[in-house]
Amino acid sequence: MKPIKRELVHELAARELQSYIMEAGLKAGEKLPPLEELCEMMQVGRSSMREALRYLEALDMIEILNGKGIYVRDVETYRLYAKVKVEDFETMLLHVCEVRRAIEGQCVELAASRATPDNIAEMDYCLDEMKRLKAINGDKSQIDMKFHQTIYKASGNPVLESVIGSMWEMMEHFWQYPFGKADIFEDTYEFHFTLGEAIKNKDAAKARTEFNILMDLIEQGIRNATAQKI
Structure with missing residues (x-):
């Protein structure tokens, strides 16, 4: 049963x-x-x-x-919803990383060619706020999440945004101190800025490269946190 x-x-x-x-x-x-x-x-x-x-x-x-x-904001848009059963928290995060590489990676490339001045301004605000919070050792998790949401919006593809929204319950774990560690993804900090710069420069290839490095560090952080628990 x-x-x-x-x-x-x-x-x-x-x-x-x-x-x-x-x-x-x-x-x-x-x-x-x-x-x-x-x-x-x-x-x-x-x-x-x-x-x-x-x-x-x-x-x-x-x-x-x-x-x-x-x-x-919007009550009439068609949306997708998804529920996924996973065996353990680490596996779930690593599986979501694979999905993020595919979907968010595509958003990153599209944002490099489609981002509007308003999208860029919002992204710059997020990066400036991340820098300010780091300087005072503040909690950057929510503004980090907002930065990524800005990229989804800048992709200009509402279907991609909807797909990401359908799995948001799982995505949120990346910004909620997984494994109880506030600094688990601290190594990714500088790559938010290089990613943002590539998008502003309309360099899709560079943006994807910086995003992949960021995801490599996230996956390594998950594995390291899990190994420390054993």
Whole structure:
């Protein structure tokens, strides 16, 4: 007999919030209730609701504007969804790395030829913020994630964005201190800048090379962390 899969609270909250948006007939640009009210409506904690909101933002369904609120962004776009059973955490991360090389690698090349001035400005902001946080030994995980999301958007391919969104629950683990180590991917830091520079220079081959180096370091970090646990 197979064990029953336990769903995480933020997964359930994200699903309920999607239903709420649809049932309320909310359209793009309309504002959602504030975080505290959403928590009360769905009887979940703030941390779980924040995770649910981040997930829906990654899918481009909502937009969170600091100091202004949470807004519906898109409710009518066709999206793909995927659930995958894996044997262990390391294997899952390494499998996702292989998918990232294929899908995100393609996004990187497309971004080098399609990135708009707004995409470049957003990417520069992320890189500047990463540099600032490193200087004060701050947490770079969220701005790192935002940098990669900017590349997905800069690819100009909504199907690729949707495919990435369908596996976002697994992708997020790369920015949530896997294995409890905040510095597991610290070696990748400088390659975010060389990758960004290649995209700005419209050099697709160089962008793919820098991205592959970054992914090599991520995979090595996963293997090293696993070996240290044995």
